[in-house]
Amino acid sequence: MSDVMIETSGLRKAFGSLEVLRGVDLRVGRGEVVCVIGPSGSGKSTLLRCVNLLEEPTEGKVVVDGAELTDPDADLDAARRHIGMVFQQFNLFSHLTVVENLTVAQRKVLRRGRTEAERIARENLARVGLSEKERAMPAQLSGGQQQRVAIARALAMNPHVMLFDEPTSALDPELVGDVLGVMRQLANDGMTMLVVTHEMQFAREVADRVLFMDGGVIVEQGPPAEVIGAPKQERTRTFLARVL
Ligand code: ADP
Numbered sequence: 001m002s003d004v005m006i007e008t009s010g011l012r013k014a015f016g017s018l019e020v021l022r023g024v025d026l027r028v029g030r031g032e033v034v035c036v037i038g039p040s041g042s043g044k045s046t047l048l049r050c051v052n053l054l055e056e057p058t059e060g061k062v063v064v065d066g067a068e069l070t071d072p073d074a075d076l077d078a079a080r081r082h083i084g085m086v087f088q089q090f091n092l093f094s095h096l097t098v099v100e101n102l103t104v105a106q107r108k109v110l111r112r113g114r115t116e117a118e119r120i121a122r123e124n125l126a127r128v129g130l131s132e133k134e135r136a137m138p139a140q141l142s143g144g145q146q147q148r149v150a151i152a153r154a155l156a157m158n159p160h161v162m163l164f165d166e167p168t169s170a171l172d173p174e175l176v177g178d179v180l181g182v183m184r185q186l187a188n189d190g191m192t193m194l195v196v197t198h199e200m201q202f203a204r205e206v207a208d209r210v211l212f213m214d215g216g217v218i219v220e221q222g223p224p225a226e227v228i229g230a231p232k233q234e235r236t237r238t239f240l241a242r243v244l
């Protein structure tokens with residue numbers, strides 16, 4: 001098994017004449033937690049979406065867990081099974097209970113039987129602290145609880161890597177901590193994580209490495225104490241002065 005879990009090389013993405021990613025070389029090691037920071041429009045979400053080929057790169061290579069997703073013959077469905085993704089909007093099925101939200105993909109995609117899928121659903125609801133909510137409907141939950149359900153749903157698929165795109169940005173401030181707590185636990189458990197976030201405190205405490213993106217390139221990267229604590233690049237300093 002390779003120690004590299006995610007690798008992009010020469011990754012470029014354009015929408016028409018708009019060049020959003022302009023050559024991104026990213027490496028995330030097995031068990032590593034990498035936080036991506038940067039201004040709005042810098043290409044953070046596009047980078048994440050290229051990692052699981054929700055967006056098709058214009059140029060360059062994406063390898064996740066040893067599989068080259070940019071290979072025209074790649075089995076994308078198989079590769080995506082091992083890539084969990086959590087968005088700003090929780091995207092729960094509003095007409096299904098919490099436990100049903102966690103079993104649908106397990107049954108359809110992984111072909112698990114009902115009993116096994118429900119057992120794994122309960123294990124993961126316990127992991128995010130929501131065992132008592134399994135029969136609730138999403139609308140009965142707070143935003144923070146809904147996001148924790150979305151995380152549990154991703155975990156129920158046994159991902160090898162988790163991608164988070166601003167998972168706490170849509171939450172009321174008092175609900176952010178519980179979601180970050182679940183993510184912190186996940187990091188401690190050894191999950192490989194690529195996290196786009198504006199939560200600088202989280203990045204400082206949990207990330208092994210922080211990437212600062214601007215204008216579709218990685219401007220600066222390194223340990224959080226360096227990139228957030230003592231940035232070398234002017235663009236990083238300007239950004240941090242605005243958000244800290
Ligand atoms: P970030 O997540 O850093 O805010 P994004 O990756 O969402 O940045 O977007 C980077 C740029 O790409 C923005 O200018 C955005 O408008 C543009 N963009 C993103 N997705 C699309 C799309 N599907 N079609 C056209 N433009 C897009």
Ligand code: MG
Nearest residue numbers: 044045046165
């Ligand atoms: Mg974004």
